[in-house]
Amino acid sequence: MNESxxxxxxxxxxxxxxxxxxxxxxxxxxxxxxxxxxxILGPKTVFVNAAGCMTLLAVYPFTPFRGSWLYTAxxxxxxxxQGIRDALDILIEQQRLxxxxxxxxxxxxxxxxxxxxxxxxxxxxxxxxxxFLYICYDNEGYGNTGQQFSGATPHAARTATSKGPHGxxxxxxxxxxxxxxxxxxxxATVIGAEPLDLARKIEKAMxxxxxxxxxxxxxxxxxxxxxxxxxxDIGKLAVSTGVWPLKEYVDGRVVHTKVPKQRQPVEDYLExxxxxxHLFEPQRNEQLLQELQNSIDSYWAEIEH
Amino acid sequence: xxxxxFHGRGGQGMKTASRILGSAFFLEGFDVQxxxxxxxxxxxxxxxxxxxxxxxxxxxxxVIHHPDLVVVADDSLVPVPxxxxxxxxxxxxxxxxxxxxxxxxxxxxxxxxxxxxxLPATEEAEDRAELxxxxxxxxxxxxxxVGVISRDALxxxxxxxxxxxxxxxxxxxxxxALQAYDLMEPHAGTVTEGKAHSASGYARPDWIxxxxxxxxxxxxSIHAAATSVxxxxxxxxxxxxxxxxxxxxxCWWVCSTxxxxxxxxxxxxxxxxxxxxxxxxxxxxxxxxxxxxxxAIPEHLAQAAEETNx
Numbered sequence: 001m002n003e004s005x006x007x008x009x010x011x012x013x014x015x016x017x018x019x020x021x022x023x024x025x026x027x028x029x030x031x032x033x034x035x036x037x038x039x040i041l042g043p044k045t046v047f048v049n050a051a052g053c054m055t056l057l058a059v060y061p062f063t064p065f066r067g068s069w070l071y072t073a074x075x076x077x078x079x080x081x082q083g084i085r086d087a088l089d090i091l092i093e094q095q096r097l098x099x100x101x102x103x104x105x106x107x108x109x110x111x112x113x114x115x116x117x118x119x120x121x122x123x124x125x126x127x128x129x130x131x132f133l134y135i136c137y138d139n140e141g142y143g144n145t146g147q148q149f150s151g152a153t154p155h156a157a158r159t160a161t162s163k164g165p166h167g168x169x170x171x172x173x174x175x176x177x178x179x180x181x182x183x184x185x186x187x188a189t190v191i192g193a194e195p196l197d198l199a200r201k202i203e204k205a206m207x208x209x210x211x212x213x214x215x216x217x218x219x220x221x222x223x224x225x226x227x228x229x230x231x232x233d234i235g236k237l238a239v240s241t242g243v244w245p246l247k248e249y250v251d252g253r254v255v256h257t258k259v260p261k262q263r264q265p266v267e268d269y270l271e272x273x274x275x276x277x278h279l280f281e282p283q284r285n286e287q288l289l290q291e292l293q294n295s296i297d298s299y300w301a302e303i304e305h
Numbered sequence: 306x307x308x309x310x311f312h313g314r315g316g317q318g319m320k321t322a323s324r325i326l327g328s329a330f331f332l333e334g335f336d337v338q339x340x341x342x343x344x345x346x347x348x349x350x351x352x353x354x355x356x357x358x359x360x361x362x363x364x365x366x367x368v369i370h371h372p373d374l375v376v377v378a379d380d381s382l383v384p385v386p387x388x389x390x391x392x393x394x395x396x397x398x399x400x401x402x403x404x405x406x407x408x409x410x411x412x413x414x415x416x417x418x419x420x421x422x423x424l425p426a427t428e429e430a431e432d433r434a435e436l437x438x439x440x441x442x443x444x445x446x447x448x449x450x451v452g453v454i455s456r457d458a459l460x461x462x463x464x465x466x467x468x469x470x471x472x473x474x475x476x477x478x479x480x481x482a483l484q485a486y487d488l489m490e491p492h493a494g495t496v497t498e499g500k501a502h503s504a505s506g507y508a509r510p511d512w513i514x515x516x517x518x519x520x521x522x523x524x525x526s527i528h529a530a531a532t533s534v535x536x537x538x539x540x541x542x543x544x545x546x547x548x549x550x551x552x553x554x555x556c557w558w559v560c561s562t563x564x565x566x567x568x569x570x571x572x573x574x575x576x577x578x579x580x581x582x583x584x585x586x587x588x589x590x591x592x593x594x595x596x597x598x599x600x601a602i603p604e605h606l607a608q609a610a611e612e613t614n615x
Contacts, residue, residue, distance in 0.1 A: 019531030
């Protein structure tokens with residue numbers, strides 16, 4: 001594989017493709033990631049968007065994209081991508097579309113679709129070795145409808161449907177591993193707060209063919225309950241506390257691209273978000289905090305050895 | 306029947322305000338409807354919520370078109386057409402505005418037939434952590450203005466609606482609310498019940514005949530890129546990031562990279578420029594700027610300064 005053109009921060013794009021004026025929330029971590037991703041993908045893309053917050057990006061007659069956009073039901077974005085890929089291939093084969101005008105087909109869904117409703121159609125697309133890119137903006141809940149829990153909601157978080165002193169009783173699904181188990185061309189985790197790592201991964205994905213899937217953790221001021229100005233800082237904390245491991249699966253191997261040298265305590269990440277406030281007030285829930293720290297420690301213990 | 310409309314921005318607690326006022330009415334023995342109404346827009350975008358309260362069963366449904374009281378939590382919304390703050394106001398309607406500007410000024414500016422009251426905007430409201438309290442104080446002020454809700458019912462309603470947020474927040478909100486409630490004491494009862502609207506007296510609007518256009522005219526296919534720039538999301542902003550170019554170090558465009566809205570452009574010399582037509586005021590740039598060269602200023606002060614300079 002070619003060496004990355006993103007060696008240092010200065011190599012990141014200084015002009016941006018994604019149009020302003022979208023109806024996403026002020027301080028949206030998902031939009032932050034998408035705008036960084038889009039700069040690397042370039043305008044020769046067609047987006048297939050499952051229902052979710054980002055459905056609202058392209059509300060007729062407005063769109064922030066430079067090219068086409070297709071809206072699908074929550075479970076079926078990868079199926080929509082298959083249709084577009086097939087159509088493009090047929091047009092090229094029949095010489096009705098020059099090869100250089102080919103488009104990259106990009107699925108864009110939230111975690112509700114990626115971790116839950118759309119998982120089987122994604123599995124099917126990988127099974128068929130569909131040549132597409134999947135971008136999941138993961139704000140750990142059904143944000144578009146008021147932050148009900150999803151398959152991506154972390155243990156103990158408060159959501160609209162998980163209230164009370166212990167928050168969400170379930171655990172965040174390991175979508176990275178579920179996807180990687182299909183042995184697609186590429187799987188990676190990214191976050192808008194680490195733009196260089198993100199740029200390198202999108203660049204790598206663009207150089208490959210076949211199913212390539214990206215999960216972007218998307219700090220969400222509305223659903224996670226914090227001031228919008230903290231979106232990028234909370235994103236950084238997700239990485240430095242080890243909550244969100246930055247990694248990629250390529251050539252059958254999982255590689256961690258940014259291993260925090262001295263992991264910060266997970267509390268530093270949790271206490272900034274209202275959705276975890278019940279762990280600190282009215283009194284500290286030492287047991288639950290320790291449980292959360294332990295699960296992160298045991299994840300990294302396996303990686304570091 | 307009382308018909309009350311709350312106008313604010315997503316994140317300012319208008320839905321909560323309508324619930325608190327609704328619950329307070331309910332505790333006083335009223336039949337109540339309360340509901341928020343917002344479109345696809347998000348935090349920062351204009352939203353409204355409404356409350357109906359009556360001693361009799363309420364048969365009306367839907368949005369309130371002729372309010373007895375309009376509460377405006379954020380005065381920058383008044384000139385925003387999409388917010389429709391002034392819709393359906395008449396001589397009977399009381400307008401309560403959370404503002405730094407005087408009632409007389411608003412009365413003159415808007416040429417309102419009904420009375421205008423001011424809920425003084427506190428400096429704290431410029432700290433966004435305090436923003437949720439705006440909703441509670443608005444609900445409390447409204448409760449006093451209708452004159453039929455006791456202090457106890459208001460406090461009980463706040464406990465009911467905010468209980469899940471913990472006792473500390475309930476206390477803080479109650480304190481702010483009771484202050485606003487007492488502040489409106491001189492105007493207690495200013496808001497009176499509006500007439501019942503009868504379906505039998507329904508007058509058809511003057512319909513305007515619209516000819517059906519061909520589909521390519523009525524719903525043209527759009528081939529232009531990035532048309533979203535036509536939407537001026539700068540109107541959402543309550544705080545404005547301002548760059549101090551003497552301190553800006555022309556870095557690797559940190560502000561421009563992290564700005565979710567592509568609202569910061571960087572020229573060839575690395576000089577960033579904020580597009581205030583689209584900046585939603587999230588202030589990620591303020592948080593991330595390495596030499597701390599970006600400062601947040603309340604939007605109303607920034608606009609006032611612009612007018613002075615112009």
